[in-house]
Amino acid sequence: MSGAPIYVIGDIHGHADKLDHALDLIARDGGAEAEIVFLGDLVDRGPDSCGVIDRLVQGQAEGRDWHVLRGNHDDLFARYLRNGAVHDDNVASGLGWLHSRIGGRPTLASYGVEYAGGGSAAELLPVARAAVPSAHRAFLDELPLYHQRGALLFVHAGIRPEVPLAEQSRDDLLWIRDPFLNHVAPHSWLVVHGHTALDAPRHYSNRLNMDGGAGYGRALVPAVIEGRDVWALTVAGRMALKP
Numbered sequence: 392m393s394g395a396p397i398y399v400i401g402d403i404h405g406h407a408d409k410l411d412h413a414l415d416l417i418a419r420d421g422g423a424e425a426e427i428v429f430l431g432d433l434v435d436r437g438p439d440s441c442g443v444i445d446r447l448v449q450g451q452a453e454g455r456d457w458h459v460l461r462g463n464h465d466d467l468f469a470r471y472l473r474n475g476a477v478h479d480d481n482v483a484s485g486l487g488w489l490h491s492r493i494g495g496r497p498t499l500a501s502y503g504v505e506y507a508g509g510g511s512a513a514e515l516l517p518v519a520r521a522a523v524p525s526a527h528r529a530f531l532d533e534l535p536l537y538h539q540r541g542a543l544l545f546v547h548a549g550i551r552p553e554v555p556l557a558e559q560s561r562d563d564l565l566w567i568r569d570p571f572l573n574h575v576a577p578h579s580w581l582v583v584h585g586h587t588a589l590d591a592p593r594h595y596s597n598r599l600n601m602d603g604g605a606g607y608g609r610a611l612v613p614a615v616i617e618g619r620d621v622w623a624l625t626v627a628g629r630m631a632l633k634p
Contacts, residue, residue, distance in 0.1 A: 394618045397540060398427045399599075401585040401592065401613075402462065404606030405437025405497060410446060413613040416624040420615060424456065427613075428538055430585040431462025431547035431565075435494030436606040440468075441501035444527050461534035462547040462585065463565040468498055469531040472523060475516045481566040487512070494606070536564045543616065544580035548587075549598070552578065571598075583616070594621055596634035 398417045403410050417425050429447065434440035450457050463481070467488045470476050477487035477495070488495040489512055496506050499515075502522040506515055520528075537546040537556070544550070549571035551563045556579075563571075568587055577597050585602035592601045592612050599621060605611040613624045614632060622629035 396421055396425070396615050396617045397543065398425050398613055398615050398624075399545065399583055399601055400427060400429050400611065401601030401603060402430065402432035402588070402606055403437070403443050403611060404432055404464070404494070405434050405440035405443060405501065406605050406611060407437075407439040407442030407446065409437075409605050409611035410443055413611045413624075414446075416626070417613050417615075420624055420629070426456040427458070428545045428583070429457065429459045430545060430583070430601055431460040431534070432464045432585060432602075432606070433459070433462065434468050434498045435464040435488075436497060437494075438497055439501050440498040441523075441527070444530060448526055448530050458538045458545070459530075459534060460538060460545060460547055461536055461565065464494065465531055465534060466565055467493070468495065469528070469534075471495065471512070471516070472520055472528055472531070475513050477512045481562060489515075536561060539580070542580050543583060544578070545583045547585055549584045550578065550582060552576070581616075581619075592623055592632060594632040594634045599632070 398421060400413050433443050447459050467479060471488055477489055486493055489506060499506055499519055504519050504522045546564050548565055549567045550559055552570060552574040582598040584598060584600060587600060588602045588604040588607055589600055591603045592614055603609055603612045615622050615624060621632040623632050
């Protein structure tokens with residue numbers, strides 16, 4: 392692994408205030424020019440998905456060294472704006488994106504579009520398209536599925552074990568849990584991911600789960616990776632994350 396520090400932020404889920412705090416912690420540790428990977432699930436559940444995307448669009452426009460990945464919730468939002476679809480076969484419950492458990496309603500509300508469940512998603516679509524800025528829609532449509540740097544692989548959900556990166560399916564990169572979470576043997580990289588919410592980021596030797604549950608009311612804890620060493624960033628400074 393390259394020894395140059397790289398910072399990572401897990402699932403934000405519409406919490407612009409938590410994102411601002413995480414970015415401040417990173418700036419204190421690595422400066423304003425720090426390289427950061429955002430692991431996706433930028434939107435849904437929290438109150439300010441619009442604000443989150445605004446900050447990321449602005450940061451990239453300013454030339455920040457930021458790599459923003461696609462999460463499954465970002466994919467659901469972008470797909471709804473493209474064709475009005477609210478269901479995805481990967482959602483085991485069968486619930487649609489606008490159901491309260493999935494989180495699309497607060498995302499639209501952050502753009503000033505209120506949906507109380509009375510009308511159809513199709514009827515709401517032109518209103519949503521008019522409310523979401525074209526820059527935000529283009530940003531969502533262009534989000535990549537992964538970022539690789541040396542022996543680090545950053546991806547939203549994970550990978551299918553022992554399958555070459557070029558042969559990984561889009562659904563797995565966005566949605567996989569098992570068998571990825573149960574795989575204990577080394578991968579070709581340290582896989583840095585989110586998607587599966589924990590109480591805090593955790594290092595599992597072959598993977599690093601950065602989803603600390605910000606979408607469920609917990610903190611958004613960023614981390615820094617240097618070589619094979621990983622630290623969570625807190626107001627008190629670095630805290631080692633060991634397998």
